[in-house]
Amino acid sequence: MTRRGIVTGGLIVTGLALMVLAYFAGAAPWCNTAVECSNPRLEWSPAIFVVGVIVAFSSALYYSMSKSDKK
Amino acid sequence: MTRYAMAVDLNRCQGCRACVEACKIENNTPNAVFWMHVFRLEEGEFPNTKMTFLPRPCQHCNNAPCVKVCPVGARYKREDGLVLTDFDRCIGCRYCEVACPYGVNFFNWRNPEEAWGEYQIPFDDPDLASVTGGAVPPYKNPDHDVRHGPEQRLTSGSAHFKGVMEKCTFCVHRVEQGMLPACVDTCPVQALRFGDVEDEDSPISRFLRDKESFQLLEELGTDPSVVYVGGNPPSSHAREIERPLTGV
Amino acid sequence: MTVAHSRVNEPLPQGVGRLSRRWFLVVGLATAGTAIGVVGWLVEHEQGMVATGMRDVGTMGGATWGLYISMVVYFVGVSFAGITVAALIRLFNLEHLKGVARMAELLTVVALLLGALAIVVDLGQPLRGLVNLFRYARPQSPFFGTFSLVVSGYLFSSLVYLYLTSRPDAARLAAKPSKLQPLYRVWAAGYEDTPDQRARDRRVTFWLALAILPLLIVAHSSLGFVFGLQVGRPGWFGTLQAPAFVVLAGVSGIGHLIVLAALVRRVLHEEHRIGMEVFTWLGRFLMLLLFVYLYFVVVEIFTAIYQPTVNEQRIGDALLTGEYAPVFWGSVAALALPAVGLAWMAVTRRWRIGWMVAFGALVNLGAIGKRFLIVAPSQTHGQLLPYPVGTYTPSLVEYAVVLGLFSLGALLIAGFMKLFPIVEMEEAAP
């Protein structure tokens, strides 16, 4: 397993994690009380979701652009 | 637990639009904006002509499409059943309006100043301003400048900003002071009733007890908080007559 | 290295960096159009949305969503093609189509930008929109998908895709002395044309494509849901909305791609790399999508006339025979004729680029028409309470803004063509 592989995988995982977190924990597609439903549990979590998307895809950038470890 | 609802007695409504006007003045809605609407409907051919009246406030649905679709949670439903618009958060995408099958939403298409201008009354007239301090309208209701409910949001009154959505609030600012909504309060023939339907002995609960009733567009499952007693849902052949000046 | 050497002192390919009179003419027009759009939007922002032809549904007898939302749906649709084609090319190694890959990716990026802008101009409080969406957006709203997936994820991934696939060319150009050399150096970001690098690129783009395809299905469906989930609007509620959206998206996108491809082929004399086979492939693809979509239209019409509810009928009548009939049949024709035409070429195997360009343009008009017909009639004629039938005619401001959007698109593409080869440069033999 190369460093590149690890970091890339890490980025993907982090990105997905951020998305899942922002979506399910932050933005909260479900809610209990009527008022709660009108607010994300965590403000700006939609922004976090978008960041997650960006992080995940930037893994591709890293994977193809990072200097190869050998040579 | 409180759940507010409105009952409309179609056997009594005489289509006078007192509710429409009371709402307009209480909530300071500008020209051409009537949060409360009263249909004057006509069907059939002379001489078998049928005429009916149908008051249409916001239905404050318990399963409100407008609340569902609001992208930023500006349109929201309160614990007590009121469906309100946070005019300080609304981004003006008007998704709530296309989602609402009842046509109760009013968008601030214009700068409120221009909307008030339609009345052609110089509110800034010095002789007037000396009395009203230049308030627009001169009968401006200060209750609308304060936050409401435990969630402390700006939800009452009209024409605060251009480009945001507004609608009937069940007079949240009055209800929170223990008063009836302006339309209910003024109805000359008690065709409108309002109260807590969770409370068995509230006037509205007693009024609705063992009475035939229907909701508008029940089939859509929006479950409105406005219940109609007497009469029938509007027929699809009904023609609306005598509409107010709602053009812009 | 040697590869680079042999090419020293040659001018940059595909007219990059050389501004022709023709180019100035195009850009001039595009700039003017964009300016008109900006002015229109400023007027709207100053006067309020009253400057548009939109009005409240029911009480004011208008439509509160109009041309703008139609254009959002349309542009996002166009973006479909690019990324799909590009992805397909990678996934199935359709080497002979490589010539249009980049312009397809560019088309996606530009269309998505325009789609996002179309949303902004439709907001009554655009500034709030930019903040509150990131701050409060709710997954419960179908809008969430549009906003988070389409505009952010989709746009970003396409950019990444466009960038990675362009790095090799950037590296090649960076090797040439030219005033743009510094730019290419940055762009190439130390790209070295090694087998290992190529292998990685192939892998990356393959996985990217794989990741993007489902994303794009979801994205376009979510846009369909914006309408398809509304019980209160006869003519909207229905399961067919999402698939229909995806297919029509393809139609408009491929249509655009054909036009763009033909243009580039002509302007840059790329007859060799954008060969007939590109057009036949795109033509077949477009034909397929068109027939699928026309099938949806037939189903739509049939449902509308067989046993409609009173409300569905009011809309059906407005579409088929009423005030929207010209737009409706116009759009259907704009989609059906090309379908037939393409079929004919396919059968006779005699493809004519001229005709295909016409078809490409035509299907886009048809697509815009159909998007408009999704948005407007269900508001003006879709009243469930006895409001009088409404009307909606876009105002000059709206037309101006839409013109502005298209012009801006043209401007971006024209600009790109002078900065970077829009057709992938040929790889030297290894």
Added chain:
Amino acid sequence: MMQPVSRRAFLKGTAAAGGTLAASRFLFETLDTVAGADALALGPVEDRVFTTCWIGKQDCGMTARRIDGRVVKFEGMAGHPRNDGTLCPKGQAQIISIYDPNRVKTPLIRTNAKGVSGEWREASWDEALQVVADEVNRVRAEDPSLVLWQKGRSKSEALYDNAFIKALGSSKLGHGAYCSDTGYRALEYTLGLHGVLNPDLLSTRYLLAWGWNITNAGGNKFCWITWPRQMLEAREKGLRIVHIDPRLRAAGPFADQWLPIRPSTDLALALALCNQLIAQGYLDRPYLTRYTNAPYLVGEDGMILKETTGDDQEIALVWDIASGSARPATEAAEPALEGGYDIDGSTYRTAFDLFKEHVNGYTPEWAGEVCGVDASLIRQIASEFGDNARIGATTVIDGVEVPYRPVGIMAYHMAQQELGFQALRAMTMVTMLVGAPGAVGGQLSDSTWKIHKNYAAFEDLAVNDPPYDFMLKGSKYFPINTGFPGMVAKVMQDPARYGVEKLPKVAILHYVNPVLAFPSQPDFLASYTKFEHMTVISPWMSETADLFADVVLPAATIEKYEGPLSAGDGYIDARVLRLPPMDPLFESRGEIDIYLDLAEKIGVLGGEGGYIEHINSELGLTDTSFALPDGARPDVRDIFDRWAKAQGLSGIDYFETNGIWVKGPVPPTSAYGYVTDPPFGGVVHRLYGESLLKAGRLMEEKGAEEIYYQDYLPFPTWRQPTMDSSPEEYDLYLISYKLVEHKQSRTTLIPLLTELSGKQRIDVNPATARRLAISDGDEVVVESHNAVTGETRSLTTVASLTDGIRPDVVGMPHHFGSWSHPASRDLGPTPNEVFFTGEGYMGQTADASFQVKVRIFRRGDRA
């Protein structure tokens, strides 16, 4: 209670609110107007004060919510018998006119010629009043009656204005001739009551809503809040309503039966109903025999057989079956209701006998033809009316046994038609046949059964020779004379034709707008130029003022003292005052102040027969300890304080703290005619109108044309209305009607109401529209024709298709045509432009009619 908002912050916000703000503050979450901690200290003073509506007809009780003394909302006064905590659109909307700078702000004096839109210079009150006083005194010196004082719908009991007229000795014109006065005359003549038919609504079971716009109009006593409330209550107890009207109007949901009758044929229908009640045997003989002149013996000459008593009083004779001889009505043991009798040579028949014969020809079939309705419906309604009358039944109310006749007629402005007087008499007779007048659930005209002086006066109608005064009082044209501004306008254009020598010279118009509000606009435009001086007292620059006034005195709207006002609902008696919810805006003044000013300037304030003396007598303060002292100019609040004290109340503060003075329920012995003492106030109900016959003959003798005397007949007699002799092509009837959003023409000046009621239109039946190739929303020309003079008039408006109107009728609401308020311009014309007045277009008692034959065609097309 109220979240605190500092006035300062609050006003700042008001100024700031709006889109411009939005962009700048889209990020932070506080409104500039939300009170900061410091604001709590100086929060706004909110309070509620009592007042009385000033727009509508019935003076509803209101509470005004005030913020720092500024009224922000009017709401209904709880516990007020008439509106009990509720308010109509008009009551709500008047708030905007308090603050309307389009009002007349200062006294104005005209600087340009009259007859065209006015140019004005602002004047001080003192200067303006002086100008008026000089003009008035100049003319008074010559002849006080040439000072003409004219008022529209009074917004208070005629107290301060009556006192003014008396102090001046001037002539007076009211609005009644356009309202329901001919109905008043008919009832005064027939039953002696001052009012128009209205039922004992809460107890009635069967109601003919005859031209009564059930939910939109109310009537002459109440606005449309009180009566609809009672109507709905009665309906929930089983009341059935027949709606008799060319238009369905808002009666729709509440009418069990709609009888879409042809305009101005009400007399024919009433006669047919009498015919049927008699034919079907629904007769209350005891009532007819004891309380009406039905049994009186009438000779061949149409005169009632009378004998002269010792103190040469004339007593009518009846045929006493018991003694088999003619005996004075007062003494007969068993008067005969029917039959003819030979008395010393000549034959006499009972009035009822003649009546039976008279209505004999008026069959349902005949009436069906005339009225354009189904004959069987008329039969059905007659029998339902008869059945529900429960003839002979009685009921006990508060221990008093009262006849129970739960049927009635509600009839108001339909009285204003050419045959209105006789139509109303005939309708009254419908109720008389079943003994409904004065019975529980039966026919009333007011909350108490009071006999008006006109009953006696009408026994002998004066028909003098010229010259006549300009109102034609006691003339050969109008022996019964309501005082008709339209007729005055006619006279002013051609005095010689009517034998008039002196025309009015100075006019004081108080809150009346003849140019807009009265039919036949051209007649007013032509005549009002003839006044040497005109002063207008009004909050607004009325169209009349704009064209003809020399001086305009700005009156306040609701912000003034007025009263005392009745607040009863017909069953409960109560009184209120109009208290100012805030000080008059601009330089306007309350009317009473203005009249005090005028009286002072003119020099009639104090002294013998002065204004103060008359005020005292009007308020019943004369010779009480509360009487206003002579000489000194009283303070208005003090006037009502004294009145309140005279009523045994603590003073005006009673109203300021309680809002209303509820006196209690009206006792049956004063409400129901049968049980008053004496019954029916001791008058004999006139089935037979002998004095009408006499007057008619005199008029003919003195050379009045037939069109004047033809309807002076003892029994209501059908004839085709004059307008029906217009040429064929004028194939439609134009009628005007009231909108619930409006009251007269004044509410047109309230932008909130014009917004609510929309633009002018003409109601057309779809069938008619198809025939004339007119579609909804088309611009149409309405051309009217005067059958007497041949004159035609026309206006242009917009067609509005509705199945709620007869195909041969078109209708227009009348609250339009204003140009004096920027917000009410361009809303469309008033139908009064095409109505006519004068011969053929007014009643025999000098009252307006609101019907005319017209033709309509799409603008551009030629009919």
